[in-house]
Amino acid sequence: MKTKIGVLGTGAWGTALASILLKNGHIVKMWGIDQDEINNLKTGYNNRYFGHKKLVKSPDLVSSDLAAVVDGCDYLLLAIPSKFFNDVLAKLANVLKDRKVNLINVAKGMDGQTKQFWSEVIKQAFSKNLLSLTSLLGPSFATEVFDNHPTVINAVSNDMTSCKKVCELFNNDTFQLVPFDNELSAQMFAAIKNVCAIGTGIVFEQTTSANTRSALLTKLFNEMDRLYESLAKDKYRPKDCTQLNGIGDFILTCTNDQSRNFSFGKLVAKYGIKNALKKNINTVEGYLAAKTMYEIIKNNNLELKLLITIYQILYEDLDKSVLVKKLIN
Template sequence: MEKQRIAILGPGSWGTALSQVLNDNGHEVCLWGNIPEQIEEINHRHTNTRYFKDIVLDDAIKATTDLEEALDGVDAVLFVVPTKVTRLVAKQVAQTLKHKVIVMHASKGLEPGTHERLSTILEEEIPENLRSEIVVVSGPSHAEETIVRDLTLITAASKDEAAAKYVQGLFSNRYFRLYTNTDVIGVETAGALKNIIAVGAGALHGMGYGDNAKAAIIARGLAEITRLGVKMGANPLTYSGLSGVGDLIVTGTSVHSRNWRAGDALGRGEKLEDIEANMGMVIEGISTTKVAYELAQELDVYMPITQAIYSVIYEGKDTKEAILSTMTGELRHENEWEKD
């Protein structure tokens, strides 16, 4: 693929790691953020020490606080901002863009209040004459491993297969490989909802439970994620792929996952407000738990793990009591999909 110019909105850990992938592929990358000190550090020291203490970025990777500068002449725009500000940033992009671009996002969450997927938000806020069909970049990926060029396989999903293939070609190289998918609902719901299960998996670890419990929560967590996603219109096969079970494994078993670490701290008895203050990064699983709980009630979907984690975060229930309550619920058939 010939050299492309890409604006990456959000210089967090994942945005920074993806900027390096694109730079390695010979593309021109500009990171946009709103913290002047961070942007100055990237431009002058070529580091982003808030997220990566020992990594030096290529000096070709530029950063700016000026959105107009970031979007000037770009071929593609990649959103990697927290879910709660995606709509706000999309509005700003719509007001600033002067030509049509490929629009991608690599964030994982559902919007509080509206329950909307991130691609839906981008579709609503950025006019069709300024964008492609949205492409979702998602899958089992820790920024801490991608930044050191560890092998990573993820998914590019879009209703427009040509747009997905463009993004596949944009990112793929010897250590970073993308597969295409047209099931946007499945890929986005899998990426968002696995964060909830990761909180639960971390909580089990924090309480001292072992591999049996870990396997159980991942397997049963995937079942309830799939139930909700299919009710929303997803293809069930997506949940057995990279963006489904793949992402759930990597997020539900690793200290690199902030959702897992948050759950681990909850399991050890720490208070949520202290955990959030100490993390220094957004814990998407916390807000997504509330959205998923509300969606499950609205769509009448059986999600006992999500309900248990919701009761801990939003109702103050004891973590051990809530998690173990899932062991004493109604005895069911493993492949049962709907509530009676």
């Protein structure tokens, strides 16, 4: 059955997921603010992110008119860069007014101002509108989704009935969503693995040793899980970290040059933090998340020496070579 879905955001992720939904036969409307991207998408392309590769078909509507895109949609998919997220939420709330809606979120990490995970920010912003909220989290690069490489990630929600309906919207022969019911673990792993990726980028640039790299990955993952345990307390479930949004996204983000955070870590290793910040042109979620992570670590008196060291390299000008030394000492 055809479902009307509004995709907010004409970037790489919004376009890749719109392509999946179009492939599945749904009615897809897209909203954006970049007029060149809007005009491009009307022809079935997004050359900025995917070159001359074409979507399965052109979206049913591509517009900068938010009200026109939202009108009549059963679901709204939020594919907005984190730096614009709050502004777009405010615009959407103004358009929706009292209307009820199902939201799908693909933003990872947390709000740098409120220190809240994005799922919590969304719930507060749409407390009177929300029928359901499902977040799509897991090992996935937009370019590979667009190219139809087999991809499996989690659909995360506290409402499993709604979550399974979202899975049905997306699932096909190359893309699968697996339902998962723990928002806290999924959102925390989504944020902290970006910090870890900066650390692995630093060390991978410094050494080609498989021994050293493997030790770093293992210890960082264990520290990330201990951080989650301190937040979850009696709700901690040991197997949560083994999900696609846990170990899966960790491996992807912490070992691949397509990862902005991993690539940024390499820049830090080459040029130092100050010059890396000057050279970097992309949003590095892990750099911002490291501050909030460090506050959580301090407030809970946790001894997570690798995560603390990454923070100190980023914000206290600690020598970047110290991270490798901390593996042993």
